Amino acid sequence: MDNFAQQTCSVISDVWRVGGLTLDGRAMLAPMAGITDLAMRRLARRFGAALAFSEMVAADASGRDRRESLLRLRGEGVSPHAAQIAGCDPADMAQAARRAEQAGADLIDINMGCPARRVTGGAAGSALMRDLDLAQALIAATVRATKIPVSVKMRLGWDRDALNAPELARRAEGEGAVMVTVHGRTRNQFYKGEADWAAIRATVEAVKIPVVANGDCRNAADARRMLELSGARAVMIGRAALGQPWLVGDIAHELAHGEARQKLPAATRRAAALEHFAGLLDIFGEAHGLRHARKHLAAYADQAARENFFVDPRARRRLVESDDAREVEALLQDLYDTPRKEAA
Incomplete structure (x- = not known):
């Protein structure tokens, strides 16, 4: 195998800090169930993704699910190592956060955006946007449980009548979260229609911590438009990176340098x-x-x-x-x- 790390990883000048971590670009790989396995995260990070998030790990996992969760929490060869957890019980979230820290995580992300019925049916994921008091308690428990930074991923709201991402972000910031990511759809949209990047701006204006824009980012042109409309600090790429783990790094490079990276051989x-x-x-x-x-x-x-x-x-x-x-x-x-x- 050729040493493609040397061939592809140009120096990223767009460096910023979040919660004590130094990030070397403005494009991240989103957490995706069944997709962002450790092998993919290693590649995405090597090709230039500023962060590459793990698959979602259930806070209340036990038995076989617990073994699967420990596999998802692995982060060897990925630095910084960002692990995502999800749940609806503060004690479970605190324990999951400690497990993630013990597994070497440098940052813990709380999933408050997953729209899947198997997740929202258990009052986790984007269901938490209908109970901001519980969401706040989960964030507080997670932050208190570890010494590493905590971020929160959310949607615009449960539906168009309740676009409460700005309020959830304010509460997250108040409890010590260092970053929030907003997917530009409501839970009831699932992945239908188009992400509303401009609607993310309300959250950007509500908090002082960095906000990351997510949803329908397929290339560097999309990323530039997302940043322009939302005012976000960075973008997060999900489904478009499947089959091309170099894509996030390509986008990070173009955002930093204003020109496309040479196409990979x-x-x-x-x-x-x-x-x-x-x-x-x-x-x-x-x-x-x-x-x-x-x-x-x-x-x-x-x-x-x-x-x-x-x-x-x-x-x-x-x-x-x-x-x-x-x-x-x-x-x-x-x-x-x-x-x-x-x-x-």
């Missing part, structure tokens, strides 16, 4: 995909790692096709269906080999 992309796959096998074991990898493998193939590489449909199907790790590795090796015009 095919060999570098191949090396990243192979490292990601190998990392998942190491973290989860072969059988579980293969299953977990499939959404990433499909995304790498689809992204390669969008960037004008020839991807044989039969090979793509084998890539996401095979139970043979050696076959998958060989298919990944071939993924960035043939530009579409040569295949024609």
Whole structure:
């Protein structure tokens, strides 16, 4: 594997501090369930993401869920290591925060934005935007439980009639949170429609701590527009980074330097995909790692096709269906080999 860290990580001049942490850019990788595994976070950070957040960890996890949570809390090779936790009981949140700190986290993020019914049905995630007193108690318990900085991720509100992100952000700041992230949709929108970046400005104007804008950021042009409309300090990229863990770093570079970073060569992309796959096998074991990898493998193939590489449909199907790790590795090796015009 080539040393793509040297090839891709230019020096970011846009340095800022949050809660004692030094961040070297204004673009972050969002926490995404089933996606921001440790292997992806390592790559995103190496390619220049200012922060790369873990998958959400349930504060009340036990048994098998507890083992899965400990895997999600791992942060070896990621610095700063940002871990996200979620729950609806202050004592559980305090305990989860301590576990995250013991696992090496440098920052803890509280999820108050997830719209999924399995989360909101348990009074966690964005359901907390309907109970700001409980939300405030959870933030207070988390801040008191550890010595590391705490941030909060939220939505604009539960629905358009209750856009209370500014009030929640004020309460978070009052309890000692060092940063908030606002996704520019309400909970009831889920991921439908377009994120309202301008609506995030009300939260920016309500607090002195940094605000990060999130929702529908696909490229550097989107990031610049998000910052302009929202007044936020930084942007957070989610689904667009699937299949291209270098994207967040590309956006951070362009925000810092005013020009696009040189496009990564095919060999570098191949090396990243192979490292990601190998990392998942190491973290989860072969059988579980293969299953977990499939959404990433499909995304790498689809992204390669969008960037004008020839991807044989039969090979793509084998890539996401095979139970043979050696076959998958060989298919990944071939993924960035043939530009579409040569295949024609």
